[in-house]
Each structure stands twice: as structure tokens, then as C-alpha cells.
Amino acid sequence: MLELAVDDLTVSRGGVPVLERLSFRLGGGEVLVLRGPNGSGKTTLLRTLAGLQPPMAGRISLPPEAIAYGAHADGLKATLTVAENLAFWARIHGTREIEPALDDFNLQSLRNRAAQNLSAGQKRRLGLARLLVTGRPIWLLDEPTVSLDQASVTLFADAVRAHVAAGGAALIATHIDLRLEAGIFDVGPFKADPDAPARTPSPFDEAFA
Numbered sequence: 001m002l003e004l005a006v007d008d009l010t011v012s013r014g015g016v017p018v019l020e021r022l023s024f025r026l027g028g029g030e031v032l033v034l035r036g037p038n039g040s041g042k043t044t045l046l047r048t049l050a051g052l053q054p055p056m057a058g059r060i061s062l063p064p065e066a067i068a069y070g071a072h073a074d075g076l077k078a079t080l081t082v083a084e085n086l087a088f089w090a091r092i093h094g095t096r097e098i099e100p101a102l103d104d105f106n107l108q109s110l111r112n113r114a115a116q117n118l119s120a121g122q123k124r125r126l127g128l129a130r131l132l133v134t135g136r137p138i139w140l141l142d143e144p145t146v147s148l149d150q151a152s153v154t155l156f157a158d159a160v161r162a163h164v165a166a167g168g169a170a171l172i173a174t175h176i177d178l179r180l181e182a183g184i185f186d187v188g189p190f191k192a193d194p195d196a197p198a199r200t201p202s203p204f205d206e207a208f209a
């Protein structure tokens with residue numbers, strides 16, 4: 001059974017706790033939207049869940065090789081074409097076809113254009129199309145609709161809907177209403193208290209002890 005389970009998780013930036021004691025579950029077929037004001041820690045949480053930084057405390061459990069992380073930076077290979085970029089990621093991740101990804105993000109007419117010559121919104125569409133070729137079941141998405149026009153937002157929402165209908169899951173930090181059937185997880189109540197005494201001494205504390 002596909003599930004991302006988060007228990008009593010504290011996440012940090014630069015050694016300072018940002019969100020603390022979070023617990024939630026995300027199962028196959030579910031979308032969870034992360035809400036919270038700018039700087040509240042949504043990116044920090046997603047980076048921690050993606051394994052890009054260690055948790056400060058608590059547990060994250062998920063199936064191996066389950067995560068596809070879509071970050072602010074699109075991570076495109078500038079000199080490769082749209083189709084070559086997708087083929088590159090398809091090879092890394094396995095056997096997935098690139099044609100459905102080109103279709104779903106309206107990239108067929110751009111397939112032979114170098115990524116560096118795409119507009120901001122087109123680059124973003126390519127970055128999102130990459131999710132489809134990873135074949136990974138859990139999508140962690142950080143502001144996926146930045147630079148997208150309304151039609152592309154709809155394409156993206158449709159792709160998420162199809163992904164969860166096929167048993168996948170998505171955790172999405174966004175400030176806009178995607179009109180998806182989704183749970184809402186507001187990180188606001190989990191804001192760490194910066195004045196609380198540190199649970200474990202940092203190297204800084206030791207140096208001045």
C-alpha cells in the first residue's frame with residue numbers, strides 16, 4: 001500500500017527549526033495541498049521529504065524510489081531539445097514513453113526546440129512533463145504553477161487528477177486554487193518557536209560553553 005507517513009517531524013534551515021512536530025499521512029489516490037504564508041517552511045518541508053536535507057527530529061517513512069520532486073528550478077538541460085530532455089529523464093528512470101508527457105503538457109509543437117529557447121511558462125511545462133516520465137508514484141511539488149497561464153494550469157491540474165486516479169499521490173505547495181479534490185494541510189500551527197531552547201546543542205553552543 002502506497003503511503004507517505006510523517007510522524008512528529010521537525011524540519012530546519014541553517015540549523016534553526018522552521019516547522020516542528022508535524023504528523024500526516026498521504027496515501028495513494030490522494031492530493032494534499034500545503035498552505036502557509038511566505039517563509040512559513042513549505043519548501044523546507046518538501047526538501048526534507050524529498051531527502052535533500054535531513055530531518056531535525058521525527059520520522060518519514062515511504063516506499064523506496066517513490067518520490068518525484070518538482071522544485072522551483074526546472075532542472076532542464078539547456079542545449080537539449082524538449083524531446084531530448086524528456087528522453088534523458090525517461091532513460092534515467094526506466095522505460096516510460098515520452099509521447100504522453102509531450103501530449104499532456106502541450107509540448108508536441110515544441111519538441112525540437114532547445115530548452116534554452118523556451119519561454120518561462122514553456123520551461124515550466126517541460127519541468128512538469130518530466131514528472132510523468134519518472135514513473136514515480138509520489139509527486140512533491142513546490143509552487144508548480146509559477147509562470148503558467150490559465151490553460152497550462154488546467155493541463156497541470158488534469159495531469160495531477162490522472163496521476164491520482166491511477167493510484168499515485170501528490171503533495172503540492174501552492175497559493176492558488178487548483179480546483180482539485182484535495183485535502184488541505186496548513187503548516188501555520190506548526191511554526192517553530194525561535195526562542196525555544198535548542199533540543200540538542202549545536203556546534204555554536206559547544207564553542208561558547
Ligand SMILES: Nc1ncnc2c1ncn2[C@@H]1O[C@H](COP(=O)(O)OP(=O)(O)OP(=O)(O)O)[C@@H](O)[C@H]1O
Pocket residue numbers: 013014018036037038039040041042043044045
Ligand atoms: N539557506 C537558508 N538558511 C537559513 N534560513 C533559510 C535558508 N533558506 C530559507 N531560510 C528561511 O527558512 C524559512 C522557511 O523558508 P521556506 O522557503 O521553507 O518557506 P516557504 O513556506 O516555502 O515560503 P514561500 O511561500 O515564500 O515559498 C524562511 O524564514 C526563510 O527565510
